[in-house]
Amino acid sequence: xxxxxxxxxxxxxxxxxxxxxxxxxxxxxxxxxxxxxxxxxxxxxxxxxxxxxxxxxxxxxxxxxxxxxxxxxxxxxxxxxxxxxxxxxxxxxxxxxxxxxxxxxxxxxxxxxxxxxxxxxxxxxxxxxxxxxxxxxxxxxxxxxxxxxxxxxxxxxxxxxxxxxxxxxxxxxxxxxxxxxxxxxxxxxxxxxxxxxxxxxxxxxxxxxxxxxxxxxxxxxxxxxxxxxxxxxxxxxxxxxxxxxxxxxxxxxxxxxxxxxxxxxxxxxx
DNA sequence: CTAAGGACCTGTCGGC
DNA sequence: TGCCGACAGGTCCTTA
Numbered sequence: 001x002x003x004x005x006x007x008x009x010x011x012x013x014x015x016x017x018x019x020x021x022x023x024x025x026x027x028x029x030x031x032x033x034x035x036x037x038x039x040x041x042x043x044x045x046x047x048x049x050x051x052x053x054x055x056x057x058x059x060x061x062x063x064x065x066x067x068x069x070x071x072x073x074x075x076x077x078x079x080x081x082x083x084x085x086x087x088x089x090x091x092x093x094x095x096x097x098x099x100x101x102x103x104x105x106x107x108x109x110x111x112x113x114x115x116x117x118x119x120x121x122x123x124x125x126x127x128x129x130x131x132x133x134x135x136x137x138x139x140x141x142x143x144x145x146x147x148x149x150x151x152x153x154x155x156x157x158x159x160x161x162x163x164x165x166x167x168x169x170x171x172x173x174x175x176x177x178x179x180x181x182x183x184x185x186x187x188x189x190x191x192x193x194x195x196x197x198x199x200x201x202x203x204x205x206x207x208x209x210x211x212x213x214x215x216x217x218x219x220x221x222x223x224x225x226x227x228x229x230x231x232x233x234x235x236x237x238x239x240x241x242x243x244x245x246x247x248x249x250x251x252x253x254x255x256x257x258x259x260x261x262x263x264x265x266x267x268x269x270x
Numbered sequence: 271c272t273a274a275g276g277a278c279c280t281g282t283c284g285g286c
Numbered sequence: 287t288g289c290c291g292a293c294a295g296g297t298c299c300t301t302a
Binding site (some may be wrong): 032034074075076091108109110111112150151152153157258259 | 280
């Protein structure tokens with residue numbers, strides 16, 4: 001999926017097309033997503049008017065007069081606004097159709113994404129309830145440092161755990177740790193308060209830069225307008241094993257943490 | 271409570 | 287060319 005910058009880009013990309021629109025029809029071609037789309041889904045959502053489009057962590061929230069649509073893009077999901085008559089592709093699982101002949105179309109080959117309807121406050125929904133602070137809004141370095149005390153898990157896994165903070169995926173975890181000069185395997189509890197401040201700053205910088213650039217394109221992300229590519233934040237370490245560090249020339253190393261590929265410079269990161 | 275591992279899916283790529 | 291394993295941006299669940 002989409003890491004947080006891609007979700008934010010999707011949020012901004014679809015908002016002008018769906019805000020204020022009434023959903024006239026919901027088509028579920030494949031309900032078997034990460035959470036099964038229930039039979040009641042179309043009936044609940046049909047007829048609702050979208051009043052706000054927001055992002056919380058990597059979830060998109062489409063608020064309406066009667067409830068909220070919670071959408072997650074998983075590893076391979078994308079949302080596009082297309083003419084409703086455009087033939088659906090192999091992995092176009094859900095359409096939300098509007099009166100103007102356009103529809104919001106969810107595509108997700110791996111089906112790790114989801115689409116859920118909730119009547120209550122989405123913040124208290126089980127999917128969102130236990131999420132930590134937003135890196136660009138709430139995240140506090142002192143609080144993160146406090147939370148890390150006694151933790152032996154690698155800091156990379158600590159910052160990727162959404163209960164500690166949201167929005168840091170596998171690419172930007174490696175990138176932020178490089179920029180902060182912290183070795184990804186270092187125990188979260190063995191990092192100074194000062195270095196947590198540096199780490200939080202690095203996370204904000206790298207996510208902010210990626211959002212500004214419009215999302216990093218790797219593999220199958222497709223923008224909300226359906227344009228395949230856009231930009232590139234210069235990745236310093238991710239995917240660069242064996243290549244020279246841009247700062248010192250040492251070969252970038254690859255290791256596995258929590259069964260995820262992790263890239264780092266053994267000279268710059270301690 | 272924390273930490274570690276597997277599970278969920280399909281597509282793509284590199285090697286033989 | 288074709289097959290086969292490894293790997294891919296995320297979460298959630300179970301086990302210790």
